[in-house]
Each structure stands twice: as structure tokens, then as C-alpha cells.
Amino acid sequence: MLFSQELKEASKPIIKKIYKDPFIQDMLHGTLSSDAIKFYLRADASYLKEFANIYALLIPKMNQLEDVKFLVEQIQFIVEGEVEAHEILAEYVQENYNEIVQEKVWPPSGDHYIKHMYFNAYAKENAAYTIAAMAPCPYVYQVIAKAALKDNGLNQNSILARWFEFYSKEMDALVNVFDNLMNQLTENMSIKEKNEIKSCFLQSTVHERNFFNMSYIQEDWLYGGD
Template structure:
């Protein structure tokens, strides 16, 4: 078992919890509050914009030109390709996707997740730390989708089933490259350093859990007191 595979193994209990979250379960059944999807789409639009920026920051840290090309391609995919999955949710809501995300949201769970990734870009020269903070995103989506496609509770007549169909296959090439990079860049690390990378990966998997739940609960900043 290589290093990336051990991270994915260790993340499974968290992914199981994500799958049982109200957001995923109601998405699966094709019966979810429209406001939960609006919250998700608005928060995810902010998240993906920063995800693309982080890819750009990693370019100078890549070990070879092929890895640089990969990051450039991923930036392009985030800008254009992943919108397809979002539009299935917008169709369910019955509103235009671009109009939905005109309203910006920056909830606590998204904020913590994004800052976790940025922290690891700026504090470590070795890109593995940041990659480990980013890699759970595609892996979680792929694992949830693959599980959903085998779940008898999946409402295949709902437009939301296409969201699962999209992530069932679209993330696989990305996961493979990120895993290869983590294996390559941790080859000469000490066990202490590898444990730090593992911690990054697991923390981001928890952030994924919180992100889905944030959408379901319409999470907002609570500052307390009265404001003028």
C-alpha cells in the first residue's frame, strides 16, 4: 500500500459520515430543500475560485513540466468543466446557475477550509502539504458518487442523479495524478513529516463533512449582540 492509499484508507470513516449527512442523503433521494442547494452552490462557487488560485500558486513548486501542465488543465476544468455538475442543481431549483451565484456567501466552514489550504501553500516549500489539503475534495466526491450509483435509494428519475453520475467518473484522473504527486513528493520525508501531511489530508476530509452540513443548515457567521 503506497502513501496516498494509506491516506484514503484512513479517511474512510469520515467519508462514511459524509455519506450519511442529511445533505447527501436528501440529494440521493432527489428531495432536498432548494435553499440548501442555493447555499451549497454559492459557497462552492467561492471555494472553487480559491481552489483554482491555489493551483496557480503551486505551479512554481511542481517537480516537472508535466505536473505544471496538469495544474493548468485543472484550473481550466474548474473554470468550465465542473459548472456542469452545478447546473444540475440549478435545474432542480428552477433558477439560472449564474443568477444563483451572483449572491456571494462565505460561511465559517468554507472559510476555515479555504484558509487551511492557503496556509499549507504559504508555509511549506514542499507542495505535498498543500496537495494533501486539496486532494480529499475530488476523492470524497468520487467515493460518494460511486457509492450512490450502487445505492438502491438513488432516485434515478431526479435531475440530481446526474450530479452523482458526473462525479462517478470525472474525478478519477485527477485523483490518480494527485496520488502520484503525493507518493513522489513524500518519498524522502521523515515519518514526522509524513504524519503532518496525513493530518492535513484528514483535516480536509473533515472540512468536506462540515461543508456539506454547512449547506444543509444554511450556516452563517454568528457575531452576537446588536449591530447598527
């Protein structure tokens, strides 16, 4: 089994839980609250900005010009292409997307996730660690979206169905590139190193779950200890 496939197999139980969690289930049925949607958009706008920055940190670690070119294109996609998915959610809440994200949020779970990616980008020389921290993001969205489109519970009349349609296709190329890079970069690694990378991948998958859940409950910093 290829190492990338091994990572995906290990992440299946977590992704099943993400799918069954209330954020995705409410989105599936077209009943997700406007407050949860707006919180998600604000948090994701902050997340994607940092995700683009981490791509920039990954580029110098690439040996092939083709891989560099693809990552540059991915930065452009984050800046422009993924806004299409955000616009779908803004249409659902009947508010302007740019106005929604004027208000910034930086919740604890999002903070933890972003710092996890930065740590692996800065602390680990081998790009496999950075990719392991980043790859669950597109992979989780891809799997969830494809599952939703086959789910009889999907509310086809809801605008939110278009969000699933977007991610069912737009993540394919990135997931494939990450898979290939992961397999190449770990080819001569020890079992210990591969286990570290697997742990990194699974941690990011858990972070994806926490990100959806934090949006559902509109998580905040409890400085007072309450």
C-alpha cells in the first residue's frame, strides 16, 4: 500500500465523525444556522490567508519546477478560486461575503490548527511534514463533498448543495499532487519518521473536525475561566 493511501485509511474514522457532526449534517439538510455560517466564513478567511503563507514556505523545499508551479497556482486558487465556495455560503445567509469577513475571528481551535501547520513548516526540513499538516484540509473536504452528493438526505433545493458540488471536484488535483509528493518524499524514510508524519496527518484531520465544530458553537477564548 502506498504511504498516502495508508494515511487516508488511518483517517477514515475521524472523517466519518466529521460527516456525522452537526455542522456537516445541518449543511447537508440545508438547515445550518446563519450564525454558524458567518463564524465559519470569518474563521476560514483567516485560515486560508495563513494556508497561502504556508504554501510559500513549502515552495523552497520543492525539487521539481513543476511542483513549484503547481503550488504557486494553488496560492492563486486560495486568493480567487475558493472564494466561490464562500460566496455560496454568503448567498445562503443573504449577506455580502466581503462585509461578513470584515469582522475578524481567531478562535482557539483555529489558532491551534494554524500553529500546527507552521510548526511543521518551520521545524521540519523534509517537506513531507508540512504536506502532512496541510493535506487533510483538501482531502477532508473532498471526501465529505463526494459523500454528501450520494446521500439521500442531501437537500437538493438548498443553496448549500452547491457548496458540496464545488468541493467534490475542485480538490481532486490538489489531493493527487499531495499524494504523489507524500509518496516520493517518504520513500526512503524510517518507520519512526513515517509514524511521525502519520501522526501529523491525523492531528490535522482532528483539527479539521474541531474547525467545523468551533464554527457550530461559535467558539471563543475563555479568558475568565468560565
